Amino acid sequence: MRLFAYFRSSTSYRVRIALALKGLDYELVPVNLRSSEQKGAEFVARNPFGGVPVLEAAGRERAQSLAIIDWLDEAYPEPPLLPAALEDRYTVRELAYAIATEIHALNNLQVLKYLREDMGHTEAETDDWYRHWLARTLDPVEARLAGIGSGDFLMDVPGLFEIVLIPQLYNARKLSFDLSRHPHLTRIEAACLALPAFRQAHPDNQPDSPEYRVPAGETQP
Numbered sequence: 001m002r003l004f005a006y007f008r009s010s011t012s013y014r015v016r017i018a019l020a021l022k023g024l025d026y027e028l029v030p031v032n033l034r035s036s037e038q039k040g041a042e043f044v045a046r047n048p049f050g051g052v053p054v055l056e057a058a059g060r061e062r063a064q065s066l067a068i069i070d071w072l073d074e075a076y077p078e079p080p081l082l083p084a085a086l087e088d089r090y091t092v093r094e095l096a097y098a099i100a101t102e103i104h105a106l107n108n109l110q111v112l113k114y115l116r117e118d119m120g121h122t123e124a125e126t127d128d129w130y131r132h133w134l135a136r137t138l139d140p141v142e143a144r145l146a147g148i149g150s151g152d153f154l155m156d157v158p159g160l161f162e163i164v165l166i167p168q169l170y171n172a173r174k175l176s177f178d179l180s181r182h183p184h185l186t187r188i189e190a191a192c193l194a195l196p197a198f199r200q201a202h203p204d205n206q207p208d209s210p211e212y213r214v215p216a217g218e219t220q221p
């Protein structure tokens with residue numbers, strides 16, 4: 001498998017977590033979003049959506065992070081990313097889809113660039129936009145978690161919800177979003193970031209990140 005990704009892209013981060021939780025090996029192919037490599041003819045031929053991630057697996061180029069994660073879960077069922085019980089699966093999807101569709105969809109790079117470059121908004125204004133949509137959805141997700149009385153994870157083990165949540169909290173921290181009102185979310189974040197799969201998938205641990213340090217005993221790819 002080959003994963004075309006950018007270290008700081010939250011949707012790439014999602015797929016890296018899913019691959020790591022499944023224990024699947026893959027070759028990472030960095031795509032530089034800063035130089036708009038994703039809009040070049042070569043990449044668009046691979047993915048007409050013109051963005052990352054793309055997973056090349058089982059003879060196909062697969063785009064759209066949620067579809068990729070669903071495919072991985074069906075093609076490689078162990079460990080499952082969704083709980084066994086119908087109502088638990090509903091809970092996980094309700095919260096994961098809220099974050100994916102109500103935060104990420106409004107705060108992704110294309111939207112922010114449009115606000116800045118086409119509509120003339122300042123960086124301070126687009127940062128406000130970003131934090132507004134974070135609060136609009138993280139507040140009700142936090143309320144749901146308080147109602148459920150969740151522990152280290154939404155369910156017994158991390159899965160789809162944590163895969164979608166952790167990258168969005170990484171972005172929230174980059175934007176200095178105040179997470180002090182979200183103790184359930186930050187507890188789940190701390191528990192996830194202590195796990196090897198989440199550490200391996202973290203943006204700082206990607207070879208295209210300026211923070212990347214070659215792990216001891218390995219050579220630079």
Ligand SMILES: N[C@@H](CCC(=O)N[C@@H](CS)C(=O)NCC(=O)O)C(=O)O
Binds near residue numbers: 051065
């Ligand atoms: N719905 C897509 C969104 C992908 C997406 O927004 N990717 C961003 C990085 S997180 C990207 O490649 N942006 C580059 C661009 O929009 O030009 C998914 O879930 O995979």
